[in-house]
Amino acid sequence: MNVLEKIVNSVANFSKSERKVAEVILANPQTTIHSSIAALAKMADVSEPTVNRFCRRLDTKGFPDFKLHLAQSLANGTPYVNRHVEEEDGPEAYTAKIFESTMAALDSARHNVDINTINRAVDVLTQAKKISFFGLGASASVAHDAQNKFFRFNVPVVCFDDIVMQRMSAINSAEGDVVVCISHTGRTKNLCDIAAIARENDATVIGITAYDSPLARECTLVLSLDVPEDTDMYMPMASRVAQLVLIDILATGFTLRRGSKFRENLKKVKDSLRGSRFEKKDFPA
Amino acid sequence: MNVLEKIVNSVANFSKSERKVAEVILANPQTTIHSSIAALAKMADVSEPTVNRFCRRLDTKGFPDFKLHLAQSLANGTPYVNRHVEEEDGPEAYTAKIFESTMAALDSARHNVDINTINRAVDVLTQAKKISFFGLGASASVAHDAQNKFFRFNVPVVCFDDIVMQRMSAINSAEGDVVVCISHTGRTKNLCDIAAIARENDATVIGITAYDSPLARECTLVLSLDVPEDTDMYMPMASRVAQLVLIDILATGFTLRRGSKFRENLKKVKDSLRGSRFEKKDFPA
DNA sequence: AGCATATTTGTAATTTAATTACAATAAGTC
DNA sequence: GACTTATTGTAATTAAATTACAAATATGCT
Known part of the structure; x- marks a missing residue:
C-alpha cells in the first residue's frame, strides 16, 4: 500500500512528535527521500530516534527502508490524495x-483482467469465419478501432454502430461467426438484444463489458475490465481506454497465434499505405 | 529516466566488474533495494567500492541514492527492460x-505535452461556432470519440472519416469555425490538403499530430504528443490512446471553462440516456 | 491534589553501513 | 618487454542509523 496514504490514514495513532514528522514528510515528500534522518529530524524539530520510531510505526524496518517505500510511492507520479x-x-x-x-x-485493469479468458477469446477469434464488432454511443468508436485493427489481418470483419444494421447482421450470423459486443455498463438494452439474437443464430458472442451485467449474461465469453468507476459526470474515459488496450491485446494475440508468415502479410498492408503519405525525405526535420 | 533502462543502455561503458554488478541487479532488482552494499558486492563477487563506482557511473550520488532511484523505477510495475x-x-x-x-x-506524453497549447486550444474550442473532427483510418475512431464527447456539450460538432465529406466540409467552413485534424504521423496527404483548405476559408485548424510534420505546418495550433514510437509492425496503439486522453483533456478544459451552470446541462444529457438502459435494480448483483 | 504508573521524547553510546584514499593488479600500447 | 593507463581491491575514515537508557511529560487513581 502507498506509504503516503498510510501516513494520512494512521495519523490518529501518532503521538504529537510523530505527527510533526508526518506533516513535514507530507509537505515535502520529494525532499524527504534525499534527506538524512538527522536533517529530517531537524526539519520536524524532533529528535532522530523519534523519526526512526515513526518509520517503524509504519511497518518499515527503519529510516532507509522507509525512504525506499516513500520513493516507490512518489514514483507513480504522486497519484495519491485526490486525483x-x-x-x-x-x-x-x-x-x-x-x-x-x-x-x-x-494499471488496475491490468491486474484484474483474466488472462485465461483473453486466451480463449483469441482462440475463438482466430477460428472465426467472420468477426463483427458492435458498439453504441461512446463504445462505437472502440468498435471502429477494433474493425480497423482486424481489417489489416485480412479477415472478414465488419463493424456497425447502428442498431438496425447490427440487428440484421446478428440475424444473419451463423456457426463459426464471432460477434464482439462492446459496452462499458453492459446495460444498453439494444445491445443485449443483439447479443441474444446472435447467440440464437449459433454465433459465438464475446462481450467486452462489465462483469455480471445484463449483457454479460447474454455472452459466450465475457472480458470484463474492472476499472475504477470515474465518478465525474463527463464520460467514462478510463474504461474506454482500457477497452482499446484490451482490443489491442486481442489483436496481438491473434497475430502471434497466426505465426510469422502471417505477419509478413501484415507488413504488406502497412506498406500499401505508403502511397497515401508524404515521405520522410520530402520533409526533413 | 528509468534506472533499469539506463543500466541496459549504458552497459557498453561498463567495465568487467561493473557489468557483473549490472547483471546481478537486473536479475534481482527487488532484492537489490533491500540489500546493503556489502551484500550486493558479495552477490556480484566484486568489492564494495566497485558497487559504489557503478552507482556513480549512473549519475547517482552513491549506493543509497541509487537504491532510491531503483525503487522508483520498480514502482511503475517494472516496465523496463524489453517491453x-x-x-x-x-x-x-x-x-x-x-x-x-x-x-x-x-507517462511520456504527459511529460511532453505543452500545457500552454492545450490552454489555447481550449480557448479556441470554447469560442467556436462549429467544431469539426477529421481523421482517416485509425485516427477516424479518435475523431468519432471526440465527436461523441463534444456532442454532449450541445455545441455544433461534426465528424467525418471520408475524404470527400471532409473536403466539402472544409470548403464550407468560415471564420469562427474550428477544424481538428487528427493524424499520428502527420503525413497523410489528403488530410494535409483538408487542413490547408480549411485555413484558406478562415477556419482555425488544430492539429493533433506529430511535431513539425507536413500536417503540423498547415495548422494554426499544433498539439503534438511525443510518444515513443511503437516499432512493432502492428499498429500505433500507444499514440492513439494518448490522442484519446488528449481529447478528454480538451473536453474537460472545455467544461471547466464553461462554468457550473453548463455542467448541469451535461448531467441532463447523461440522464437522458437512462431510458435506453436496464436499471441497476432490474439486475441486482 | 498528589502520588504512581505509563507513555513519550531526547541524549549519548554503539553499531552498522558507505565512502575515500591508496595500493596492487590487470590490460593495453609502443 | 617496459611503460602507461585503467580497473579493482584492501584498509582506513567518515557518516549515518539504531539502540539503550534516562528525563520529561502525560494519565489514572485514591
Whole structure:
C-alpha cells in the first residue's frame, strides 16, 4: 500500500512528535527521500530516534527502508490524495490529473483482467469465419478501432454502430461467426438484444463489458475490465481506454497465434499505405 | 529516466566488474533495494567500492541514492527492460507488455505535452461556432470519440472519416469555425490538403499530430504528443490512446471553462440516456 | 491534589553501513 | 618487454542509523 496514504490514514495513532514528522514528510515528500534522518529530524524539530520510531510505526524496518517505500510511492507520479478534477483546477492540474487517473485505471485493469479468458477469446477469434464488432454511443468508436485493427489481418470483419444494421447482421450470423459486443455498463438494452439474437443464430458472442451485467449474461465469453468507476459526470474515459488496450491485446494475440508468415502479410498492408503519405525525405526535420 | 533502462543502455561503458554488478541487479532488482552494499558486492563477487563506482557511473550520488532511484523505477510495475512483444510470448507476457508500454507511453506524453497549447486550444474550442473532427483510418475512431464527447456539450460538432465529406466540409467552413485534424504521423496527404483548405476559408485548424510534420505546418495550433514510437509492425496503439486522453483533456478544459451552470446541462444529457438502459435494480448483483 | 504508573521524547553510546584514499593488479600500447 | 593507463581491491575514515537508557511529560487513581 502507498506509504503516503498510510501516513494520512494512521495519523490518529501518532503521538504529537510523530505527527510533526508526518506533516513535514507530507509537505515535502520529494525532499524527504534525499534527506538524512538527522536533517529530517531537524526539519520536524524532533529528535532522530523519534523519526526512526515513526518509520517503524509504519511497518518499515527503519529510516532507509522507509525512504525506499516513500520513493516507490512518489514514483507513480504522486497519484495519491485526490486525483479528481476540481472546479478550480488550471490546465496543468487537470491535464496531470487526467493522465494520471487514466494510467491508474490501466494499471488496475491490468491486474484484474483474466488472462485465461483473453486466451480463449483469441482462440475463438482466430477460428472465426467472420468477426463483427458492435458498439453504441461512446463504445462505437472502440468498435471502429477494433474493425480497423482486424481489417489489416485480412479477415472478414465488419463493424456497425447502428442498431438496425447490427440487428440484421446478428440475424444473419451463423456457426463459426464471432460477434464482439462492446459496452462499458453492459446495460444498453439494444445491445443485449443483439447479443441474444446472435447467440440464437449459433454465433459465438464475446462481450467486452462489465462483469455480471445484463449483457454479460447474454455472452459466450465475457472480458470484463474492472476499472475504477470515474465518478465525474463527463464520460467514462478510463474504461474506454482500457477497452482499446484490451482490443489491442486481442489483436496481438491473434497475430502471434497466426505465426510469422502471417505477419509478413501484415507488413504488406502497412506498406500499401505508403502511397497515401508524404515521405520522410520530402520533409526533413 | 528509468534506472533499469539506463543500466541496459549504458552497459557498453561498463567495465568487467561493473557489468557483473549490472547483471546481478537486473536479475534481482527487488532484492537489490533491500540489500546493503556489502551484500550486493558479495552477490556480484566484486568489492564494495566497485558497487559504489557503478552507482556513480549512473549519475547517482552513491549506493543509497541509487537504491532510491531503483525503487522508483520498480514502482511503475517494472516496465523496463524489453517491453516489446516477442514471437514466443504467451498470453500473460503480451498482455502485461501491452498494458505496460501503453502506460509508459502515456507517462511520456504527459511529460511532453505543452500545457500552454492545450490552454489555447481550449480557448479556441470554447469560442467556436462549429467544431469539426477529421481523421482517416485509425485516427477516424479518435475523431468519432471526440465527436461523441463534444456532442454532449450541445455545441455544433461534426465528424467525418471520408475524404470527400471532409473536403466539402472544409470548403464550407468560415471564420469562427474550428477544424481538428487528427493524424499520428502527420503525413497523410489528403488530410494535409483538408487542413490547408480549411485555413484558406478562415477556419482555425488544430492539429493533433506529430511535431513539425507536413500536417503540423498547415495548422494554426499544433498539439503534438511525443510518444515513443511503437516499432512493432502492428499498429500505433500507444499514440492513439494518448490522442484519446488528449481529447478528454480538451473536453474537460472545455467544461471547466464553461462554468457550473453548463455542467448541469451535461448531467441532463447523461440522464437522458437512462431510458435506453436496464436499471441497476432490474439486475441486482 | 498528589502520588504512581505509563507513555513519550531526547541524549549519548554503539553499531552498522558507505565512502575515500591508496595500493596492487590487470590490460593495453609502443 | 617496459611503460602507461585503467580497473579493482584492501584498509582506513567518515557518516549515518539504531539502540539503550534516562528525563520529561502525560494519565489514572485514591
